[in-house]
Amino acid sequence: MTVLLSIANRFAYAVLLLVAVLVLNFTMMHLAPGDIADTIAQASGGADAEVMAQIRRDYGLDQPFLVQLLSYIAKVATFDLGYSFFYNQPVTDLIFEKVPATLLLVITAQLLALAVGVLLGVYSARHPRGIASYIVTFLALFGYAAPVFWTGILLLIAFSLKIQLFPVAGMMDASLIDAGFFAQALSVAHHMVLPVVTLASIFLALYSRLCRASMLEVLGSDYVRTAKAKGLGEREVVYKHALKNALSPVVTLAGLQFSAVVSGAVLVEAVFSWPGLGTLALQSIIARDTPTILGILFFSAFVVIFGNLLTDMVLRMMDPRLRGKA
Amino acid sequence: MRKLALSLATATAMVCLAAPAVLAACGEKGGTLVSWLGQTPRHLNPAVQSGVVTGAPGAQLFATPLRYTDGWEAEPYLAQSVTTSDDGLSVTIKIRDNANFHDGKPVTSEDVKFSVDTIKANHPFKAMFAPVEAVETPDSKTAVLKLSQPHPALMLAMSSQLMAIIPKHVYGDGQDVKAHPQNSENVVGSGPFKLVEFKRDQHVILERNDDYFGEAPCLDRIVMRIIKDQSAASIGLENGEIHMAPFMNTVRNIKRLEKAEGVNVTADGYAAIGALDWLAFNTKKGPLADKRVRQAIAHAVDKNFIMKAIMLGLASEAKGPIHPGSPLAAEGLPGYDLDLEKAAALLDEAGYPLKDGKRMELSINFGWPSIKPQAEYVKAALKKVGIDVSVKASPDFPTWAKTVSNHDFDMTMDTVFNWGDPVIGVHRTYDSSNIKKGVIWSNTQQYENARVDELMEMAGKETDPEKRKALYEEFQQIVADELPVYWLNTLPYHTAYSDKVGNPVKGIWASSSPMDRVYLKK
Numbered sequence: 001m002t003v004l005l006s007i008a009n010r011f012a013y014a015v016l017l018l019v020a021v022l023v024l025n026f027t028m029m030h031l032a033p034g035d036i037a038d039t040i041a042q043a044s045g046g047a048d049a050e051v052m053a054q055i056r057r058d059y060g061l062d063q064p065f066l067v068q069l070l071s072y073i074a075k076v077a078t079f080d081l082g083y084s085f086f087y088n089q090p091v092t093d094l095i096f097e098k099v100p101a102t103l104l105l106v107i108t109a110q111l112l113a114l115a116v117g118v119l120l121g122v123y124s125a126r127h128p129r130g131i132a133s134y135i136v137t138f139l140a141l142f143g144y145a146a147p148v149f150w151t152g153i154l155l156l157i158a159f160s161l162k163i164q165l166f167p168v169a170g171m172m173d174a175s176l177i178d179a180g181f182f183a184q185a186l187s188v189a190h191h192m193v194l195p196v197v198t199l200a201s202i203f204l205a206l207y208s209r210l211c212r213a214s215m216l217e218v219l220g221s222d223y224v225r226t227a228k229a230k231g232l233g234e235r236e237v238v239y240k241h242a243l244k245n246a247l248s249p250v251v252t253l254a255g256l257q258f259s260a261v262v263s264g265a266v267l268v269e270a271v272f273s274w275p276g277l278g279t280l281a282l283q284s285i286i287a288r289d290t291p292t293i294l295g296i297l298f299f300s301a302f303v304v305i306f307g308n309l310l311t312d313m314v315l316r317m318m319d320p321r322l323r324g325k326a
Numbered sequence: 327m328r329k330l331a332l333s334l335a336t337a338t339a340m341v342c343l344a345a346p347a348v349l350a351a352c353g354e355k356g357g358t359l360v361s362w363l364g365q366t367p368r369h370l371n372p373a374v375q376s377g378v379v380t381g382a383p384g385a386q387l388f389a390t391p392l393r394y395t396d397g398w399e400a401e402p403y404l405a406q407s408v409t410t411s412d413d414g415l416s417v418t419i420k421i422r423d424n425a426n427f428h429d430g431k432p433v434t435s436e437d438v439k440f441s442v443d444t445i446k447a448n449h450p451f452k453a454m455f456a457p458v459e460a461v462e463t464p465d466s467k468t469a470v471l472k473l474s475q476p477h478p479a480l481m482l483a484m485s486s487q488l489m490a491i492i493p494k495h496v497y498g499d500g501q502d503v504k505a506h507p508q509n510s511e512n513v514v515g516s517g518p519f520k521l522v523e524f525k526r527d528q529h530v531i532l533e534r535n536d537d538y539f540g541e542a543p544c545l546d547r548i549v550m551r552i553i554k555d556q557s558a559a560s561i562g563l564e565n566g567e568i569h570m571a572p573f574m575n576t577v578r579n580i581k582r583l584e585k586a587e588g589v590n591v592t593a594d595g596y597a598a599i600g601a602l603d604w605l606a607f608n609t610k611k612g613p614l615a616d617k618r619v620r621q622a623i624a625h626a627v628d629k630n631f632i633m634k635a636i637m638l639g640l641a642s643e644a645k646g647p648i649h650p651g652s653p654l655a656a657e658g659l660p661g662y663d664l665d666l667e668k669a670a671a672l673l674d675e676a677g678y679p680l681k682d683g684k685r686m687e688l689s690i691n692f693g694w695p696s697i698k699p700q701a702e703y704v705k706a707a708l709k710k711v712g713i714d715v716s717v718k719a720s721p722d723f724p725t726w727a728k729t730v731s732n733h734d735f736d737m738t739m740d741t742v743f744n745w746g747d748p749v750i751g752v753h754r755t756y757d758s759s760n761i762k763k764g765v766i767w768s769n770t771q772q773y774e775n776a777r778v779d780e781l782m783e784m785a786g787k788e789t790d791p792e793k794r795k796a797l798y799e800e801f802q803q804i805v806a807d808e809l810p811v812y813w814l815n816t817l818p819y820h821t822a823y824s825d826k827v828g829n830p831v832k833g834i835w836a837s838s839s840p841m842d843r844v845y846l847k848k
Binding site for chain 1: 358366504525526553558565567723726728764765766768
């Protein structure tokens, strides 16, 4: 019962937070200098004063700020995110067109980083002073510190140009638009390798370092010593007893990375022309496509807030000590 | 109703184009060409969307009355002939008999009328068709444009992406043409290629139009891949994934491609687009209101340095407002050679003597990263004549546009396109009636010169090519002396293409021209 109540409580907060996010974002977009008329002029190589005034009228940008804000909130309340200025398409359609590509990229990269990160973390926790451990730490930190667009271009030069293993950009070979599902899926997988590895390289460091620290702490604790004293095998102690407990902070962190659905992927998507939400977000900010940006921000806020709620529930299931707490 | 009078072709003011175009041959037939787009087009209908990313697919999907050769000669394209009357006040377009839209319906004079009306109402370049008062349709294949004054710029405005003939039966269904769903899918034009698929941020796929009115296009398909990162696109050219990349402008990538095996680069094809980088002055603000200060700055800036060190030899010098590749560009314009003494003398004369190593403080704005090196160079160069320059970077284009269009700047770096005829893309910068707050790429320098206004007005309606050139010559002499802007270089636009590509896009509009002659070698 308390669990349900606490969830309902947090849900109410979440909705309030979403409204606040809307108002704040709308205001910020309004404060940003320039508007869609300017960017249409830019894309057109110039535009007449009359045409620019017409664009502003068409999109209601000549209305007072409060009128614009209230009519926007009223629309969102009915789950209508409006029409994109830039593409003349419903924003909801645009977002849902892009979400699968981003989810595919981010989830694959997260799983890869999580799996490899945990393995490396456990390994270096068991051999904290070994050479291999230092190498792992160095590589992980390098991946974290290097700017992702740089890593991306470097991988492109290495594996698209020097050794021509992977394509440079895009999500699928355009000649396969009439091909069967299997051929298309294979092409997507082929195009995914470099962006996934690039994106995973950032998270890898986080997970391996955290897992290492957490494992070191757990491995030194009493119950592990007890397990060892009972005569359990090394493997069993490490993977069955210690790792289970050490994973808790790693899962929390992974949950927080839900926000990376937009933030983390923007740069990687830009480098590899991955047609996802990040590309759309970047494009619409540059184009001052207010409805699209607001739509994406609303969607991201939604994902982050409810992603955290979900993480919370998973943690409660994993760790009985948390169950009673609100 | 007035009849087409082809026999009048000898009259001076008369322009008649009826000679069949001599097109390059397809070396080979078939194949899929993969080309490159650096941005996602908003949509694919050039009648209501200007710009080169809509232009590339747009010029394949939609035919225009005329097309141009590499040597700026107009040739009939969708039109069988284009005839201008003696007084220059009516232009008769005869549509080819065999021209059909992609849905099988014939192209008629009604479509021409509808297209001109649509472009007039929606296209950002009002000057293109401003003098067109009415379009008459004496018969189903003949459209007559009635003009309020002679309008020679119309000839270029009838080519490339500027005058797409769009079908009335599709786009005239009552919906707003700017937001028409068939601007992005099931696009219907009469051009050499038909739309297969347009996926935002991914690609535009086109296939050969077998019902095309002209000689059959060489290629089966064109895939235009949308890749925003030019470095990634260059790698694609090097590893063979991309065959042709027009409008590349990052000099380091072009340099690399120049050396790459199996890849060629050319600067041909960008004369009509006519993109110029320049240093603009706020002629109404502070010391910059004085012509001598602007001239002194010109003498202090070394264009050679810009062309060699920043443009790596890939751009040409721009000496005036008209792109050097245009037949209207004046020769013998005053050059401003690097001359620090002369610059100093001019500044002294203008009343800005050197005090404690400094004469004045100015700022320079720029709005996009590719132009930053020039802005920073200007700062360094002006330091030598005692002008302290602070560089103001804008985070993105709209921010810069807001600042500059509201005249809140001293100097700014800028890139502006000629768009074919000076009436379309040049006048706007110098015309005193085009000082319009809030409109970017208007006369943001607030330059005013009655003679310049007069010259542009006369040249705009002068039908005699020689007289017109002379008027523009005088115009260029004056602005090159008064320097509302200091032109630096042409944009280093290049087309990179693989050895496999035959007849890569050139002409005067680069990829905004039909690619019916482009072929792939096996």
